Amino acid sequence: MMSQASVEQAGMSEVSYTADEMMTVSAARALRDGMTCFVGIGLPSSAANLARATHAPSLVLIYESGTIGAKPAQLPLSIGDGMLAATADAVVSVPEIFNYWLQPGRIDIGFLGAAQIDKFGNINTTVIGGDYGNPKVRLPGAGGAPEIAASCREVIVVVRQSRRSFVERVDFVTSVGYGSGPGDRERLGLTGAGPKKVITDLGILEPDPETLEFTLTGLYPGVAASAVKERTGWDLAIASDPEIIVAPTPAELDALRRFQGTRARSHQ
């Protein structure tokens, strides 16, 4: 799954890393120690576990299988791997994780992936192309995402960037970001604040404070703003002075590769 294209770190160091590694490190840095985080599988889970292994040892990982405070030593393949239950502070039923834990707004961060995302941070993981009854591509569907997107205090989305995945309007709204713009979340009665960051393999997008349209505010070393615009399916606004994100440190890369190595081995 790792992108084969390796980008050389800008500056003095010889350390090289992939665009996916930069993305995962960047997503991990968005999590602060002591936060509670509802984690989706895949990229979000890699990033959350990396954060726990580096700067956020007290990060509370919550998986929709009902495992609260899981401390896996390896990257889980699914949200229900045995080590999540074995290392959790508490294991609760699936109705309970959604009703008692997610729904009241107890959880700081919802960490989601996406197949398609639009300029207002609405996410589609249901169908692409055609119509609902006769789709071109049938995706897995909602899972826990709609209520994670609605009820966590804030949401962070981790997704690889392409014109196909970053679209003007999603084909199907599986999980609501800002709907069609300012006022929609309030009107819909969604209790969380919505998506605060979209972290991609090129940089970081954040909602414009006025329009709530996702805007490029951070760039990885060596990535040009024009390249990000090129890989966005809407007319992407660019912040006047985008931050250049610090490249992964050797410690971050070591921790990430150790995790990914253990998962890769468990597959063979």
Add this chain to the structure above:
Amino acid sequence: MAEIVSLAEAVERAIHDGDAVAMEGFTHLIPFAAGHEVIRQRRRDLTLIRMTPDLIYDQLIGAGCARKLIFSWGGNPGVGSLHRFRDAVEHSWPVPLEIEEHSHAGMANRYVAGASGLPFAVLRGYNGTGLETLNDLPEGATIKPITCPFTGETLTAVSAIRPDVAVIHAQRADRSGNVQLWGITGVQKEAVLASERSVVTVEEIVGELDPRPGAVVLPGWTVSFVARAPGGAHPSYALGYSARDNDYYVAWDAIARERATFTRWLDEQIYAVPAGQS
């Protein structure tokens, strides 16, 4: 009181063509051996209900057992697509598959309503999503707005799920058919209590169920049939007995991708194998 019978007899007596069947187990304790027996007995026109269809429903759908699927997340966890599920939705192979889809929170609450003997459950959910507009189903809507009688707030109601049969896998039962499961316990308790009948496969039948932390116990009088099926959750797992076979989940992608490889798998691994040994 639960009858302790063979897996083949439990499936034969509990599950009939046209039934609504919920095989639950959230990643952990998925009742694969029972699912395989349903395929082997060539049940047809089933309404399959399950939060995460997983490989078990990919197999049942590919084998042509299902008419309809009620679900909330249909992928191969951490791997990718369920190819047989996609082929059924995208190309009606081997038979057309009607779908009714929800979020996890909605499905979990629908089971809670079923177990509670209520016609619906209430949650904060679905607002602004495309899911709440998918309500022009032949059987009628399953998601509707509802006004709180105390605060006037608009919430979401989801209709109860009441399957004909629930099928689950558990670690143990005793000789009276009392069932004990622990670890990630998902929605199995709700699924069994919401259903008319139930089949529980277990790793072992023991003389006495000594307590386990966090265990769910289903008294024997809430269960129809218990069948011994050691390893019956593979490639899912039974905490304390087996580990999740992640390699199998990865390997399934290639088996299920093409109709020919899947059909060969069905012939060799299901139809040619006696009950309880797949």
